[in-house]
Amino acid sequence: MAKATIDDVAELAGVSIKTVSRVVNKEPNVRPQTRDKVLAAVAKLDYRPNLSARSLAGNRSYVLGLLYGIPGANYYVIDIQEGVLSICRPQGYDLLIHPCNHRDENLVKEIVNLTHQKGIDGLILTPPLSDNADVIAALLNSKIPFVRVAPTINKEVSLFVETNDWEASYEMTCQLIAMGHERIAFICGHPDHLAVSHRFEGYKAALKKNNIPVRKELVEQGLNSFVSGEQCARKLLAKEPRPTAIFAANDDMAAGVMLVAHQQGIGIPGELSVAGYDDTPVAHQLWPSLTTVRQPVQQMAKKATDLLLKQLRGKDELSSGILSSSLIVRNSTGPAPDA
Amino acid sequence: MAKATIDDVAELAGVSIKTVSRVVNKEPNVRPQTRDKVLAAVAKLDYRPNLSARSLAGNRSYVLGLLYGIPGANYYVIDIQEGVLSICRPQGYDLLIHPCNHRDENLVKEIVNLTHQKGIDGLILTPPLSDNADVIAALLNSKIPFVRVAPTINKEVSLFVETNDWEASYEMTCQLIAMGHERIAFICGHPDHLAVSHRFEGYKAALKKNNIPVRKELVEQGLNSFVSGEQCARKLLAKEPRPTAIFAANDDMAAGVMLVAHQQGIGIPGELSVAGYDDTPVAHQLWPSLTTVRQPVQQMAKKATDLLLKQLRGKDELSSGILSSSLIVRNSTGPAPDA
């Protein structure tokens, strides 16, 4: 059986194609009786509206686009994808993924083209694209609906979903302080990821709150990678006196710290406490298991998708949301050795 | 500037829309001079063909679909995605991802519908979908072009790309034997992933080749997860005498083994050698770093995409390919303690 078209359905049901269209699109003004006839014909012919035709005529494609930077953090991207799909697929939307180099000078053009060419209905932006002012301006200008995940700039210009990085980081640092740590080092995240910078701010605030000076020599600039974590750890562990705790802005870097500590025979958490951020799969596979912060990545993606779909349906008065991260205390942190 | 259409270009270039179409689609029979005029107009107007229209009229969408099972191994999925995108995007194709439950009874219908509705030009299947006979039959029946990654059944019915799991596993086992190990345990992968079963076969073959009996009590059935690795490890490490090496069919399970060994104070590699498979990011973040096998995942994805695109262009005489995996020897394996 060849693919059925709207005409086939209309003929079988003995109505016009417009009526079929009404039924399929759940529009009002169709008698229940007529609707049933049409639905029966649809079922009989296994009719599925052709999306290209729909897109061409109606200017929508039922495809969403997910934009993210490369190289991205794998687990994060996958979590986002799953979150988005779990919401959009039940509502008939599919997902096209578009990882992109956030420093590519043609990025803006590329994204606008993609959206127009494929007739993508709306976009979801994740860091660091959530903070790309050029992209945001272009999308607004082209009136392409979009929602941002964890933006830090121009929050008012679009719907977004965020989490409380600052607070979680503050809390983690306070907890280390409560364990008696004072020489708490921090490894910053990649400078291009503004969202990650909130973590540093939370750390600093907690120290200040507890009257502990923020020592420059205990802060290193990482790049979110395992290797950069290793490098920063070597520098930090060479300081005299050594820090008794190292808080890394993500788990990969924390894993690097742990490796260096192992290599240098520094006991964790006996001699050194290590904390990460993200609760990636590696966090509980490490030995000892890593104390970290769990972000509600999937939930953020779900919420963002929900907002986007509502926006597409013309709902108004939608409001951006914030979802809480939570501390996951495992075995890599403990009382300060000198406490 | 509103979106330019083919008519705008035709008008500006002073030709018919058909000529524009010819130029854009690189068809023959256009005078270089005419072509240049058209290209100039295209550039001036920043014309991009509307894919929906193209799809509707020409029956292709320049969108490929990637099918994979959920829950999938994150790193694997991301690698596949990157590989596919790196090949298809430069050629003007985008990618729609469609993770699916490979045991869902509506799976076949879902996939065929997806393909038809979105007008997807071709599909790439990864394990365990590569081995789903129903899906394969339906795709063949519907004449939907597709390529499979690492299939084990009905290889002859479609193009595919695979790697030498058996050989790599054989080699790894031989290496352990060469280090003096005889009591080498094996943790099998998830039974639904046939591809993983080759790893077990390679292990058995290596033992036999070296006249070491395959002991049933040294083989456990895992589920590809970290937790299942832990469980299997507890069982294996309780045997008397204990195995001196454990070879897990993937890294996550190997990480589980290492955790249990740490907990029980068993030195790695002094008292126990551990080997994994996949070379996931965690492999070099563990302590000690994990000996494993690196699969050419991205390259397989690239090759598969290349084959699919060639197939779409009607090229014939395409042949499936095999790409080699390689042993990555790190610090979790060493001489047998009793050697």
Place this chain on the structure above:
DNA sequence: ATGAAAGCGCTAACAT
């Protein structure tokens, strides 16, 4: 080598 005309399957205005 180039063009004119007829759809692809659907939605949107505008009837009725």
Place this chain on the structure above:
DNA sequence: ATGTTAGCGCTTTCAT
């Protein structure tokens, strides 16, 4: 409540 008529922007015949 239902139907009619134009297109959406492109690719295909088939002419020229």
